Amino acid sequence: MSGEKGEIYHPDHGHHYLFRDVAEFYDLSSLFSQRPGPGTNSLLHDLPSIDASFPAFADYFNGTSDHDTVYRSVDAPYSSNVKKEALHGMDHVTDGVICNTSSVSRADCGTGPATPNSSMSSSSSEAAAIDDCKIDSMVLKQEGDEEVKGEATTKVEEGDKAKKVNKPRAKGEKRQRQPRFAFMTKSEVDHLEDGYRWRKYGQKAVKNSPYPRSYYRCTTQKCPVKKRVERSYQDPTVVITTYEGKHTHQTPATLRGSAHLLAPPPPPNLPLHMGFHRDLLMSHLISSSMITAPMDVTNPSNGMTMPMNFPLQPPTQSANAPHSENQLTEYGLLQDIVPSLINQP
C-alpha cells in the first residue's frame, strides 16, 4: 500500500481525519458506522476532534455498515495514535468490500465499459462523469448528526443550519436536521453524479464566496435526502457536496428511465446496501488518493483549511504532474492500485 490517502473532515470542529491507505480508509469509514446511543462509546467521546455520534458513513448513501473505527486527526497531533491503537481493538472490517469496490472504481474511471457489477455503472451519465476522470481529489467531510449528537454538540457550524422550512409546522416544532456528510471533490463539474437522481430546488449566493450553492433533492418519492453543492471559494476547483439524510430506497439513479442499464445485484457475499456508496466512495478515494497528495500538501488554497503537514507516502509520479497529466496517468495508476486493493488482507 503506498500513496493512497485521503481525509475525513469535520467542519464543525475544523479537523481532518486522515487515512493513508485503503485499509485505513476502511478503518476510518468505520468511524462513521459508529452510531452509539447516548452514553455509549466513551472511547470516541474521548477523542479530541470527532464526535462519537457520527451516523453511519454508509448511511448517507444507501445503507449501513458494520465497521468499527479508527481514525486520525490532523490538528490533534498524531499522538492520538494512542487512542487509535486503543480503538483498533474494535475493528472488524467487513470483508469483500475493497475487492468489489476496486473493480468498480476501475471501471468507473476507465475508458471502457463499466463493470456490470457496479451499481455506479448502472447510470450512464454518472459513468460518463466519472469516466472522464475530471475528479482529481476528494476529501470526505462529516458534518455531524444533530439528532444523535445530542449533548455532545456544542456549536453548529455555518451552513450546518438546515433547520427551517417554509411550510407551516406545529408550534415550537423544530425541523430535525438530518445527518450530513460532505465530500470535497476536485472536479470541473459542479454536480457530481453519484448514482442517484436529483432535482435542483434552489440556488443561493454564498456569503464570502463568488460561487453559488445549489440545493438538490433526491427525486425518488418519499426519499428525504438532500444535497448541497458549492465550490470552495478558496479553491474553485474544489466542489463541496454535502449530503443530508438517508436514502430510503435501495436502488440508485437507475430507478427511472434507464431500467435497461440496471446493474445486476451485487454478489451474494456482499450486502446489497454496501454496493453503491462503497463504489462511489472508493472510486473517489482511489482517484483522489493518487493525485491530490502533493497538491494538498503544497497548495494552501486548495479548499482544505487545515495544514497538510501530515506524514504521507511520497507522491506518485502523477502527483507531481500538472492536472492534465494527472488525469492522463490516473487511469494507469488506478489500474495499478486496484490489485493492491483487492489483495488487502
Added chain:
DNA sequence: CGGATTTGACCGGCGC
C-alpha cells in the same frame, strides 16, 4: 407536454 431548472420571494434561526 411533462419534467427539470431558474430565480425571486419568503421564512425562521441566530447574533448583535
Added chain:
DNA sequence: GCGCCGGTCAAATCCG
C-alpha cells in the same frame, strides 16, 4: 427587536 443569512418554496421558464 432587528437585520443577516441559510434554506426552501413555487411560479416562470427551459428543454427534450
